[in-house]
Amino acid sequence: MPSKNELWVFEVDLLLEAIFFRYGYDFRHYSRASLERRVENRLALSDLSSPSEMITKVLHEPAFFELFLKDMSITVTDMFRDPHVFRVIREVVFKQLRTYSRVNIWHAGCATGEEVYSMAIMLHEEGLLKRTRIYATDYNNRSLEVAQQGIYPVEKMQEFTANYHEAGGKGSLADYYQAKYEYAKINDIFNASITFANHNLVKDQVFAQMNLIVCRNVLIYFDQHLQDQVLTLFANSLVHRGYLVLGDKETLALSKVQDEFECVSYEQRIYRKLAKV
Template identity: 45%
Template sequence: MDPESPSHDDIGEAALTDIELELFVRAMQRRHGYDFSQYAPASLLRRVRQLANSLECGTISGLTSRTLHQPELLPRVLEGLSVPVSDMFRDPRVFRALREQVLPILASYPRIDIWQAGCAHGEEVYSLAILLEEAGLYERSHIFATDLSTRALQHAQEGIYPAREAQQWSRNYIATGGTRSFADYYSVRYNLLKIDKRLRRNVTFAQHNLVSDKVFCEAHLVLCRNVLIYFSNPLQSHALALFRDSLVRGGFLCLGLRESTDFATTAADFDPFDEPQRIYRRSIHPAAGSKA
């Protein structure tokens, strides 16, 4: 053994964890084509550890080995690395602003295309569908709901959730300015809540990777809420550039309440519309150097 080389104890647990995480990220990229290298390290480490525990791998290295040699685990790994946590009408003031300020403007378009990026289990997709239905716009609208995880997409497409959520979701709905009964939009059986199929008829679910995939569609509204907080600053700028290039001039971007365009390289391409609710509008006039 080289006397100059560090021993296990000399390296320390934190350094070993960094090495394990780096090797896992490299394995995911080279074996499966998914690049997590620009995700916020602390958040990524937390999710990788949780995934290693749930799969009983013992260590991150054990998870890496299984990821390399058991490709059938990939859907579960991707689901563990994504953040499929949301609610119907999460942050009701945001959905009230969409209802009262954004949809009346979108109503001027003969067709309305919406991209919900990082749709998780679909709660916000169906929240949007309800807003559009109540505004009389759903028949000429289409929602493209995308996520990295195929398992999350399957869950979203089924539209089945625990019935215990109904009471809170009803309160959220009322806080958005909803005037009907939230129960009109679902049925309950065996303690499960199933979203009415009429809210799914104009929704397309598809896998999409914000890190590596290109523009998904030409949209009048893009929602990507509580996803960018898990990205590094360069990856946030990359995703925001993707949203910019997806939006029509004057189209709307809605982010999570802890997210903004302020420090992104694309900041000049977005104008604040309702900044407290993190709703922006793609500038009518392109910023210098931006894509027309």
């Protein structure tokens, strides 16, 4: 007979299987400690005593599954988050992208879009926006709706403005949004260059012919097996000599694809796919 702890873990396994078979969302290779914490929180909030009680609710109540999905989506993001990373993209990566007539960029796990508009602003300032198509994806439709609207709390703009300047911004961030009451709306000039779409990194296909993939602060939620799977997806989505940018706690080191890349900046987690030999 398994101990309570083992039983609890086993019930979480069953819960994840139930979610996968009922909704097609596969959390079986998400980082276990944080996943179990989220299950525990949801149990407490829902007045349930065990993961197996959650199974019944998840299977029969799609609205309850939506809550679980929300729990599993950490959507924290900012404009020009980690400004030094944007500065190196502007100074080093754009130098190469400038040599191409068409540029494809994929923001995977874009959350509510702040990172995507930051990239669009930099491309605009460097005269690269018109030749660029940005694909911005996430598996969370609620986040994508916010991203598409490009409306953010106005009080965040002060911090975003400081980040923008630290990232090498050439004008004034205020040129790119309209503030009204407590909200700031990003100007429509970027809409034509950005395609927002639902894409689940665990089960969906490659985005072909990308020159740059930005996937920051997403892999930290995955175990090594899933990180390898997703990094392989990125390697297959990039053109030869294409760039990959990860979050500051993420790395290609020890991954399955590490030999397919060279490191452009370890500090900023910027990598470049090697040309095929």
